[in-house]
Amino acid sequence: MVQEVFDAYSFVFEEELLEEISTVGIIKEFKENERIIEIGDHVTSMPLLISGAIKILREDQDGDExxxxxxxxxxxxxxxxxxxxxxxxxxxxxxxxxxxxLIMIPIEKMEEWTSKYKSWMNFVFESYHTRLSEMLDTIDTIAFLNMDERLLKYLRDKAKINQNELVQITHQQIAYDLHTSRVVISRLLKKLELKGTIALNRNSIKVIDL
Structure with missing residues (x-):
């Protein structure tokens, strides 16, 4: 576990803090599409991502994501x-x-390390800044881009996260993530394919224009 933590965070934290993280942190592993945190959960520890990728979703009053x-x-x-x-x-x-x-950090250590390690404090503030920028980007995307532009951006982001131009996903799942209907997504995917931007396969989409 120590080596995994060092590999993922040595560019951020000093060795003493990395050793503390390895000592107090609890490793948890999740399968693809497994829920890690649910809306309404009491969160008592902070996750540091060692490998893989996570998508963060909000839900409206109708249960749409x-x-x-x-x-x-x-x-x-x-x-x-x-x-x-x-x-x-x-x-x-x-x-x-x-x-x-993930390696889960107890809440009491988060508070202690904020005053003890400048690198931890910087990491926390930088995380807030980065996530805020990404949420603002999401708002801009919804407000200013057409649905076909939102769809293409979504597919490009998925391809980059997965490091694979072939995105394994159904039209229905895309519709859930983009808060629209499957019929709309299917129509726009066909439009993007005709433009030569993507290639449609069964339950997968090849992103040609990354």
Whole structure:
């Protein structure tokens, strides 16, 4: 476990803090599409992503989901940080985009390390800034882009996260993530295919124009 933590976070934290993380942290592993955090959960520890990828989702009053952003190796979730520090329930759903390994940090250590390690404090503030920027980007995408542009951006993001131009996904799942209907997604995918931007296969989409 120590080596995995060093590999993922040695560029962020000093050796002493990395050793503390390895000592107090608890490793958890999740399968692809497994839920990691549910809306309404009490969050008592902060996740540091060692490998894999996570998508962070919000839910409206009708139960429809909206994708906010992705997390990758070396990241943490600012909204989870807020829940931990504020002792509030989770307002997001976190789902493993790929097979994912996390190290969970107890809430009391988060507070202790903020005053003890400058690198930890910087990491927390930078995480807030990065996630806020990504959420603003999501808002801009919804407000200013046409649905076909949103769809193409979504597919490009998925391809980059998975490091594979072939995105294994159904039209219905895309519709859930983009908060629209499967019929709309199917029509727009066909439109993008005619443009030569993507190639459609059964339950997968090849993103040609990355």
């Amino acid at each position: 909206l994708l906010l952003y992705f997390l990758e190796r070396g990241d943490t979730c600012a909204m989870t940080l807020s829940c931990c520090l504020g002792h509030t329930k989770s307002e997001i759903r976190a789902v493993a985009e790929l097979p994912t390994k």
